[in-house]
Amino acid sequence: MKRFLLVFTAFLAMSFSAAYAQPSYVGADKCGKCHKASFDVWQGTKHHSSFKKIHKNKIAKKIVKSIGEKRMKKSATCATCHYTVVQKGKKLSPISGPSCESCHGPASKWIAVHNDYGGPGAKRTTETAEHKAKRKKAAADAGMIWPSMIFDVASNCMSCHGLANPKLSGEHASKMLANGHPLNPNFELTKYYNGSVRHRFYPPDVTKNKELTKPQMARLYLVGQAAALVSATAAIAKTDDPKYTAAQKKRISFAKEILSKVPEAAKILQTPTMDAGRQFADAIKGKDFTALVGPRLPTSFK
Numbered sequence: 001m002k003r004f005l006l007v008f009t010a011f012l013a014m015s016f017s018a019a020y021a022q023p024s025y026v027g028a029d030k031c032g033k034c035h036k037a038s039f040d041v042w043q044g045t046k047h048h049s050s051f052k053k054i055h056k057n058k059i060a061k062k063i064v065k066s067i068g069e070k071r072m073k074k075s076a077t078c079a080t081c082h083y084t085v086v087q088k089g090k091k092l093s094p095i096s097g098p099s100c101e102s103c104h105g106p107a108s109k110w111i112a113v114h115n116d117y118g119g120p121g122a123k124r125t126t127e128t129a130e131h132k133a134k135r136k137k138a139a140a141d142a143g144m145i146w147p148s149m150i151f152d153v154a155s156n157c158m159s160c161h162g163l164a165n166p167k168l169s170g171e172h173a174s175k176m177l178a179n180g181h182p183l184n185p186n187f188e189l190t191k192y193y194n195g196s197v198r199h200r201f202y203p204p205d206v207t208k209n210k211e212l213t214k215p216q217m218a219r220l221y222l223v224g225q226a227a228a229l230v231s232a233t234a235a236i237a238k239t240d241d242p243k244y245t246a247a248q249k250k251r252i253s254f255a256k257e258i259l260s261k262v263p264e265a266a267k268i269l270q271t272p273t274m275d276a277g278r279q280f281a282d283a284i285k286g287k288d289f290t291a292l293v294g295p296r297l298p299t300s301f302k
Helices: 002-019 028-032 036-043 046-052 058-066 076-082 100-104 129-141 150-161 170-178 189-193 214-235 242-259 263-270 274-283 290-296
Strands: 084-088 091-096
Touching: 028 036, 028 100, 036 046, 036 100, 046 091, 058 170, 076 150, 100 150, 150 189, 150 214, 150 274, 170 242, 189 214, 214 242, 214 263, 214 274, 214 290, 242 263, 242 290, 263 274
Parallel strands: none
Antiparallel strands: 084 091
């Protein structure tokens, strides 16, 4: 009986662990099987090319050494933003730079749902509207960040480009910044979203990589600033390092300046949280803020 209880307890522990295991990356190649046009765009970005270059940079090597690591590609700290890391046998291995899942979430728990158009043999062209709605919700519940979930996408961009990833410790952030790691407080989302990383292949013409309209850009600009506000507000508590704190304060100030002119932003200005950010993004859907934001929008996307 005692042996049975030990075995059963171990089984429960394994089951619990499997059920609640963190989602993991599957790699861009699996996304590219269906999203070839978007995959091709990604291959032309710095996110892709950085994989073979960034760890060779002298400053990068200095930064890695400053946090007590030996190799960038072996560093869990660097992997939070710079790599897509997959399970290979018993080891975790970086296979590319930032990729699809860096923005849309680790896919291990949602890729099967995302690819199910209604059972064996079903295709995207034959999927019913009812099934599509259920599929999209199920994938989101499993961790997928759909392109329409723009605040969550923007948050992923802003957390890394603001040296503010939640997994990054304040100690490491301080040391990295002191040793040359970039932190651009003025990082602005629309220039890249509508530029080098743009992959908007939507019906009716799925062969065309559509640019954002001016009203869409204006809304994205505001959502990006809301994401920067949330990111910087959380990050500033990481450390009292003067240089790091000053950069995060600048991000907060810059975001507040424009958001204070948008009535829908009242809640996120008062309580800068992810939920408030999502509510803000929903509140400005379909509205045109070009008159307010227009002068701030980039004119070049290269």
